[in-house]
Amino acid sequence: MRLSRYFLPVLKETPSEAQIVSHRLMLRAGMIKQAQAGIYSWLPLGFKVLKKIENIVHEEQQRAGHIPLLMPTLQSADLWRESGRYEAYGEEMLRITDRHGRDMLYGPTNEELITDIFRSYVRSYKDLPLTLYHIQWKFRDEIRPRFGVMRGREFLMKDGYNFDLTKEDALHAYNRHLVSYLRTYERMGLQAIPMRADGGPIGGDYTHEFLVLAETGESEVFYDSEITDLKFGTRDIDFDSVEECQSVLEEFTSRYARTDETHDEALFNQIPEERRRSARGIEVGQIFYFGTKYSEAMNAVVQDQSGAQVPVHMGSHGIGVSRLLGAIIEASHDDKGIIWPEGVTPFHCGIVNLKQGDAEADAACEAIYLDLVKSGLEPLYDDTNERAGGKFATMDLIGLPWRITVGPRGLKNGVVELTSRRTGESEEMPPEQAVERIRQIYANH
Ligand code: ATP
Numbered sequence: 001m002r003l004s005r006y007f008l009p010v011l012k013e014t015p016s017e018a019q020i021v022s023h024r025l026m027l028r029a030g031m032i033k034q035a036q037a038g039i040y041s042w043l044p045l046g047f048k049v050l051k052k053i054e055n056i057v058h059e060e061q062q063r064a065g066h067i068p069l070l071m072p073t074l075q076s077a078d079l080w081r082e083s084g085r086y087e088a089y090g091e092e093m094l095r096i097t098d099r100h101g102r103d104m105l106y107g108p109t110n111e112e113l114i115t116d117i118f119r120s121y122v123r124s125y126k127d128l129p130l131t132l133y134h135i136q137w138k139f140r141d142e143i144r145p146r147f148g149v150m151r152g153r154e155f156l157m158k159d160g161y162n163f164d165l166t167k168e169d170a171l172h173a174y175n176r177h178l179v180s181y182l183r184t185y186e187r188m189g190l191q192a193i194p195m196r197a198d199g200g201p202i203g204g205d206y207t208h209e210f211l212v213l214a215e216t217g218e219s220e221v222f223y224d225s226e227i228t229d230l231k232f233g234t235r236d237i238d239f240d241s242v243e244e245c246q247s248v249l250e251e252f253t254s255r256y257a258r259t260d261e262t263h264d265e266a267l268f269n270q271i272p273e274e275r276r277r278s279a280r281g282i283e284v285g286q287i288f289y290f291g292t293k294y295s296e297a298m299n300a301v302v303q304d305q306s307g308a309q310v311p312v313h314m315g316s317h318g319i320g321v322s323r324l325l326g327a328i329i330e331a332s333h334d335d336k337g338i339i340w341p342e343g344v345t346p347f348h349c350g351i352v353n354l355k356q357g358d359a360e361a362d363a364a365c366e367a368i369y370l371d372l373v374k375s376g377l378e379p380l381y382d383d384t385n386e387r388a389g390g391k392f393a394t395m396d397l398i399g400l401p402w403r404i405t406v407g408p409r410g411l412k413n414g415v416v417e418l419t420s421r422r423t424g425e426s427e428e429m430p431p432e433q434a435v436e437r438i439r440q441i442y443a444n445h
Pocket residue numbers: 109140142149150151152153154155156157283284285286318319320321322323
């Protein structure tokens with residue numbers, strides 16, 4: 001993309017309505033624009049990152065064997081009456097009446113709708129296990145929408161639902177989700193720690209929340225500092241293997257890590273004092289096993305091996321896709337702007353032309369640009385007439401992890417500059433070598 005043809009409405013001033021750094025930076029970098037309280041338009045740069053995150057979530061869900069579909073945002077109130085949640089859900093549910101006077105709602109989650117799909121088609125244990133998921137907009141009429149996309153009213157969520165014959169099978173699905181979430185967040189450059197949580201209105205005995213540690217997080221958390229040394233890394237895992245998934249779950253959940261809702265002071269105090277931590281965290285996902293709660297209420301039954309009709313065991317598993325943008329920025333920024341991890345960056349590399357209009361500099365930038373595009377990468381070439389300082393400030397603000405700087409002086413010696421946004425370190429090298437370095441960096445992303 002050439003910046004002169006792009007739509008990147010960056011702001012010079014710090015917007016006064018934004019209280020936390022990720023919200024400020026998303027507004028300043030021209031990623032989002034508030035449409036109403038807690039409802040945002042995703043401008044091109046923000047939309048690009050949102051799609052990258054969505055894509056990682058899709059890939060990791062499908063790697064774990066989960067099947068994508070798409071359910072609507074508007075749902076019928078009648079289904080929610082069956083589960084008893086139409087009345088129980090409270091003011092966060094946006095209730096709508098259509099022209100025929102029928103009660104509808106903008107889905108805050110999808111347990112009812114997916115259970116209805118399941119019961120319409122699945123009759124036998126032979127069709128299990130089954131895990132279906134979608135990535136779809138949700139609406140919750142939050143009393144205090146704030147912090148930009150972190151607590152929106154309209155927000156994008158991955159929600160997945162497993163259907164299993166037995167509790168044992170459903171717990172394997174639970175473990176499988178835990179493992180796939182670890183991979184998912186690490187690919188986004190995040191450390192998200194699974195913590196024992198509370199079932200809340202969805203209910204359930206087994207539930208973990210995934211938390212990214214950040215001072216601005218809304219959750220209070222308590223943990224053993226050893227847990228922050230754990231990495232899932234590049235290990236290969238067989239998601240069908242009960243033992244493998246169970247052992248990863250044990251590895252990542254055996255140390256103390258809880259949200260304030262389940263915090264147990266006595267247990268916490270058994271950890272050696274120097275490892276005890278209390279901190280703030282951002283909830284970026286949650287997994288639940290809730291047994292037959294919905295399948296019993298909504299008659300989602302299958303025939304088991306003995307011919308008996310039994311309600312299926314279910315769980316639901318959510319990732320806060322739009323909230324993740326805020327969480328990643330909270331975890332990765334400096335006073336100049338965002339620092340995108342390679343896995344989610346909107347453009348792979350920035351190209352800054354120090355002297356637009358200089359024939360040699362223009363030609364060198366063009367060649368680098370086309371080379372990167374040919375390699376399947378997306379560079380953002382600042383080909384505007386802005387002065388160098390302004391170009392650098394914009395690149396730093398929007399946070400591309402790598403920048404190639406091209407100027408007449410360097411070109412005289414046959415070199416350009418390759419700069420890491422994270423470390424600020426620059427290296428001079430011939431243009432072809434800079435392109436090759438970028439290629440190598442992204443070979444694994
Ligand atoms: P919270 O406690 O933050 O209100 P929740 O526990 O009600 O969230 P879940 O039902 O577990 O949310 O939804 C799954 C994920 O969706 C959450 O882990 C979170 O990342 C994201 N999410 C929930 N509410 C919002 C919101 N208002 N804005 C943005 N993301 C949200």
